[in-house]
Amino acid sequence: MQVNNILSARRFGAYFKKHLVDNYRLYLMSLIVLTGLLLFALLFAIFAEPSIRTYTDLIPSFLIGLYVAGLIFTSKSFSELGNKSRGIDYLLLPASHLEKFLTTLLITTIGFLAVYHVAFFLAVKAGEGIISLRNGTPLINDLAYNREADGWYINYFIWFVAQAMFLLGTVYFQKYSLVKTVLCFFIFLTGMYLINAIFAQIFFHKYMKDWKAQFPFIGVNILLPHNMEAHTLQYSMNFVMLELPKRAWKPLLYFFEYFVPPILWTVAYFKLRDKEI
Incomplete structure (x- = not known):
């Protein structure tokens, strides 16, 4: 098989553009809804817990929203495969399985992270305006000099692992992929x-x-x-x-951070390539 039949930059760009044109209204609505939900959640958390005064205090809310929204969004990938007519149309589109998979992967990782950060930023700024009008004191942006908050970036690595696992689940399970993936994850943890x-x-x-x-x-x-x-x-x-000694768990952590997501994505791609309707 020729390489061009697997991945063509021109065809991939055309398919990616088609995907955005077909779904841009959905993504814009998702951005608006996500911003509204995050604003409501932030205001509720701030008014329910008066001790929240800095951006660092909002990190737990940021991470909860990142995981919940990101994994739900990922679980909707390849939803066409759960419907026979839509699945046939999807598989017959003039693009390779790799190009379709890469499009979905980019949308559910880089695309989602970009949209989520914009939504959270808008929600925080809107929340700050409301809080300033109510209390006269805005939130303090202490992220630049609060070294205690540096460790939370590890959650991005964990999120990529979870996202890869849920993306694999959407390929394996045609219906109720979110519930089935979570169930399989808990069974795996229990077994371990x-x-x-x-x-x-x-x-x-x-x-x-x-x-x-x-x-x-x-x-x-x-x-x-x-x-x-x-x-x-x-x-x-x-x-x-x-x-475990440091020389033992450091390689395990490195493997978990940098190798587990690509491995799960690769397995998901090969499963998608063998998918039948």
Whole structure:
């Protein structure tokens, strides 16, 4: 097969443009609705919790909206495949599976992130105006000098992993992909937890308080003798989290951040390529 049959820059650009022309009204409406919902949620959070005074205090709300809106939006990808007539039209469009997949991938990652950040920015600015009129004091933008907020950027890596997982779920499950993907995710986590519990019991059962004192890839909470009381000849016990050494979990974290999303996207692409209606 010729490379041009798999990916053509000209054909990909034409298909991407067609997708935007066909759906720009939906995306504009989504931006307006998302901004309104975020504004309502921010005002509710600020008025319900008077201690919110800085942008850093809004990070939890930002992340909740990012995950909820992003994963719901991703779960709507390839919805045409759940309907026979729409699925046939989708598969017969003059573009390769890779070009269709890349279009959806760009829309649900870069496209969504751009729209979400614009919506959140508009919601924050509108909320600031309302708060200033009500209290006379706007929110303080402390993100530039608040070093304690730097660590929250790891959530972007986690979001990309979750997005890739939900995109794969939309290809595998034609209907109710959101619910089925979440169910599969919890089954996977439960399985990993139980497998880790078995190995933890095998190696540390004498030192663990109970079988639940562990978490996969994090560590095992064990009891160790701390000191001996001479008059009672008994040990006082203390809990110690036995964690993976840094040289072990650093590669795991790097793999999770940079390799898991591309792997899941690749699996989703090959599943889409073999899709039948």
